[in-house]
Amino acid sequence: MLEYICHPRYIYVTRIMALIFALLLSAQVFAEQRPNIILIIADDLNWDDIGAYGNPGVKTPNLDKLAKGGMRFDNAFLTASSCSPSRASMITGRYPHNTDAEQLHWPLPAEQITVSEKLREAGYWTAAAGKWHLGEAIKERFNEVRESEYAIDEPSGSAQWVPLLEERPKDQPFFMWFASWDSHRPFYQGEYPVKHTQSDVRLPPYYPATELYLNDFAAYYDEIARLDESVGKVVQTLEKQGVADNTLIVFVADNGRPFARDKTTLYDSGVKTPFIAYWPSGIPKGTASKSIISAIDLAPTFLTLAEADIPQSFEGKSIDGLFQEPNEAFREYAISERNWHDFEDHGRSVRTEKYRYIRNNYFDLPATPSADTVYHKTWWELTRLFEQGALTQQQARPFLTPRPKDELYDLKNDPFELTNLATDIKYQGVLQRHRQILDSWITSTKDFIPSFRTLDDFDRTTGAYAPHRKRPRPSKMEMYHASGQY
Structure with a gap:
């Protein structure tokens, strides 16, 4: 028995089994x-x-x-x-x-x-x-x-x-x-x-x-x-x-x-x-x-x-x-989308360290908020004050049409995004850079503007539900813009 245990092959197999066991234990x-x-x-x-x-x-x-x-x-x-x-x-x-x-x-x-x-x-x-x-x-x-x-x-x-x-x-x-x-x-x-x-x-x-x-x-x-x-x-x-x-x-x-x-x-x-x-x-x-x-x-x-x-x-x-290097370079920008939410809208935004650029594709529509906001008394008060001319231009934004197609804000100096710099000649270089970022992202992610608009589910002023406007879900092909371009 001792001769068998001391045999080189036995020792080799034993070591292999011990190694496998150690690996399994390590994995656990x-x-x-x-x-x-x-x-x-x-x-x-x-x-x-x-x-x-x-x-x-x-x-x-x-x-x-x-x-x-x-x-x-x-x-x-x-x-x-x-x-x-x-x-x-x-x-x-x-x-x-x-x-x-x-x-x-x-x-x-x-x-x-x-x-x-x-x-x-x-x-x-x-x-x-x-x-x-x-x-x-x-x-x-x-x-x-x-x-x-x-x-x-x-x-x-x-x-x-x-x-x-x-x-x-x-x-x-x-x-x-x-x-x-x-x-x-x-x-x-x-x-x-x-x-x-x-x-x-x-x-x-x-x-x-x-x-x-x-x-x-x-x-x-x-x-x-x-x-x-x-x-x-x-x-x-x-x-x-x-x-x-x-x-x-x-x-x-x-x-x-x-x-x-x-x-x-x-x-x-x-x-x-x-x-x-x-x-x-x-x-x-x-x-x-x-x-x-x-x-x-x-x-x-x-x-x-x-x-x-x-x-x-x-x-x-x-x-x-x-988690270990909190401020290392990670993203140059972040992209956000605005799609149908109770009311029709379509927009895209680029956020860099200092600036936010917004492209309003349906700029002919007002920036109506979500239905749960529109059927609330704060919206009714905002509507009343708007009709009385008692709101500032910034407070009246959800009602204004047409909206600017392009919006650009300096977040360092304007954290509430009140002053649109898109038409300011001093910021045309910044605007162009952010437009290019968005255009490149649109191409790389195959983004598109739908070929038709979706009906609203609620009245934009009163918030009343309009069940006859129930929208079907179209196929991706039906939604895709005919030219395939933004």
């Missing part, structure tokens, strides 16, 4: 080290309406704590200024017009590849809870989906976030898609963790400082505070489970606040997003990045951290390098 340890990932998506939240982004009037202690313990991105931009196209872009890593779900409430087609299915293939347990807004075909890309319907299940959409964390398999890394209804209209008329007052409100100059607007902004802040409380419960659960240290939490919004000059627009207040990344074992505490990033970068980032292959269909790129 690596799998356990891959971070858990949670994406939290706020609804209709402006990028600077939380304390971490400089608004002390909004009470957001949990989000502020995340930012202090992780990284705050100061130049993060969405690909769309409305809900479902923005979310479709996040989950596919593609620009809205390439998801085939670029118009509001168009479901994401089954042929689209999602980050959730790729993480699932890589061994992650995947789940979604809260607002859905992506269509039925994509639900099967998760192990579990717990959809919340606004004002039917509960007003926030966050009731199933903690239960999913508690009921998840404990032997797999996990990916959670947590989507809130806060702060979508209509605002809930019940108890909030914090009640804000007019004195808390920081009102942009493109809204009239009336009692109604100040009170409505305070109610909007209340919604944000409730969302903040839900985020705090998620962190507390992770800490209780002992997995907080190796869990990446990314907090973003889907578009800007639900007011007339924000949501559905291509201004910063429509497509700039708060972006907080919190990962105690992977991101230095209290850091900030000024690098330009896009919502299409979320999906490839998650797959990179999971050591999974990135599909060729993804148009974004991983920001994992920024």
